[in-house]
Amino acid sequence: MKLAVIGGDGIGPEVVSEALKVLDVVAPGAEKTDYDLGARRYHATGELLPGSVLDEIRGHDAILLGAIGDPSVPSGVLERGLLLNMRFALDHHINLRPSKLYPGVVGPLVGNKPIDIVVVREGTEGPYTGNGGAIRTGTPHEVATEVSLNTRFGVERVVRDGFARAQARGNHLTLLHKTNVLAYAGSLWKRTVDEVATEFPSVEVAYQHIDAAMIHLVTDPGRFDVIVTDNLFGDIVTDLAAAVSGGIGLAASANIDGTGTNPSMFEPVHGSAPDIAGQGKADPTAAILSVSLLLDNLGEHDAAARVEKAVAADLASRGTDAASTTEIGDRIAASL
Numbered sequence: 069m070k071l072a073v074i075g076g077d078g079i080g081p082e083v084v085s086e087a088l089k090v091l092d093v094v095a096p097g098a099e100k101t102d103y104d105l106g107a108r109r110y111h112a113t114g115e116l117l118p119g120s121v122l123d124e125i126r127g128h129d130a131i132l133l134g135a136i137g138d139p140s141v142p143s144g145v146l147e148r149g150l151l152l153n154m155r156f157a158l159d160h161h162i163n164l165r166p167s168k169l170y171p172g173v174v175g176p177l178v179g180n181k182p183i184d185i186v187v188v189r190e191g192t193e194g195p196y197t198g199n200g201g202a203i204r205t206g207t208p209h210e211v212a213t214e215v216s217l218n219t220r221f222g223v224e225r226v227v228r229d230g231f232a233r234a235q236a237r238g239n240h241l242t243l244l245h246k247t248n249v250l251a252y253a254g255s256l257w258k259r260t261v262d263e264v265a266t267e268f269p270s271v272e273v274a275y276q277h278i279d280a281a282m283i284h285l286v287t288d289p290g291r292f293d294v295i296v297t298d299n300l301f302g303d304i305v306t307d308l309a310a311a312v313s314g315g316i317g318l319a320a321s322a323n324i325d326g327t328g329t330n331p332s333m334f335e336p337v338h339g340s341a342p343d344i345a346g347q348g349k350a351d352p353t354a355a356i357l358s359v360s361l362l363l364d365n366l367g368e369h370d371a372a373a374r375v376e377k378a379v380a381a382d383l384a385s386r387g388t389d390a391a392s393t394t395e396i397g398d399r400i401a402a403s404l
């Protein structure tokens with residue numbers, strides 16, 4: 069197993085280092101190559117993601133990433149030039165984000181309602197493609213656009229993936245969009261879901277406007293099983309799903325090229341958290357669960373299950389005292 073490892077910025081390297089401790093126990097033969105990408109490299113060389121580095125990364129079986137983004141670099145430069153660049157170049161169209169309330173975890177919802185949701189977020193289109201512009205910048209007459217790009221091809225492949233996942237688990241799929249206002253893109257998503265649904269007769273289909281879904285995720289999360297949605301809505305709903313399932317420090321994700329052509333990338337849902345970077349406060353659980361997703365994706369199902377089981381056991385036994393980043397990583401690695 070050849071892995072490219074990108075710690076990145078802020079708490080990224082801190083949580084990745086704990087994730088690797090766990091990986092080393094369950095997959096001791098894994099060959100890891102570290103890539104220095106992010107703010108440090110950008111300041112030193114002006115480089116974000118050189119083509120030669122991207123080509124090298126392509127030669128790996130999977131990528132483990134911490135987080136990208138740093139306050140010393142203008143907002144969006146690293147996020148777009150490095151992170152999104154990598155997701156787009158490697159065709160990571162399926163952005164998989166499970167949210168589960170593990171036993172023993174006390175979430176913020178009244179009654180600690182059970183949560184077991186998988187968000188299938190489109191990963192290469194929507195408003196994240198950089199399809200926009202600005203004129204008269206800095207003047208009172210400035211105009212800025214950020215166009216959401218949705219192709220039938222791109223929507224259909226992620227919708228089909230969502231249905232397949234729904235069929236394999238709770239047989240329920242909810243499309244989240246805003247068809248009442250975003251009529252063109254909304255219509256494409258809705259029609260695609262309705263058409264693909266005919267191939268999956270066992271899957272019950274629901275639709276919710278994205279704003280109302282924020283209510284239901286907090287008041288009645290049990291109504292969701294698989295959620296399929298676009299890149300922006302998926303970004304937002306998965307931070308909320310993480311928050312109601314015990315916190316952003318527990319939320320893992322997979323950026324998958326469904327065709328298997330390029331290595332998929334596994335990373336926490338969270339960002340580089342500059343507010344707590346370097347303090348040993350970051351919860352590495354999301355990064356560790358991302359290792360579980362990585363192993364599962366590479367067919368190492370037993371190892372993946374071992375990691376998830378160890379995390380679940382650790383979560384069940386966590387008290388109210390905050391443990392440090394390394395304490396949590398050490399504990400989970402030792403339990404394996």
Ligand SMILES: NC(=O)C1=CN([C@@H]2O[C@H](COP(=O)(O)OP(=O)(O)OC[C@H]3O[C@@H](n4cnc5c(N)ncnc54)[C@H](O)[C@@H]3O)[C@@H](O)[C@H]2O)C=CC1
Binds near residue numbers: 316343352
């Ligand atoms: N995939 C990625 O690499 C992502 C990068 N970013 C970038 O990260 C930077 C910071 O973004 P924010 O909006 O502040 O989002 P963030 O997710 O980094 O932090 C939001 C809040 O969650 C807390 N938090 C995050 N991860 C945590 C962990 N593992 N344990 C405990 N607390 C944790 C932070 O301390 C902060 O209060 C920005 O540059 C942003 O663009 C944001 C999201 C994803």
Ligand SMILES: CC(C)CC(=O)C(=O)O
Binds near residue numbers: 147303337339
């Ligand atoms: C920083 C963004 C490009 C990504 C993000 O927030 C995410 O994927 O969750």
Ligand SMILES: [Mg+2]
Binds near residue numbers: 307337
């Ligand atoms: Mg996000």
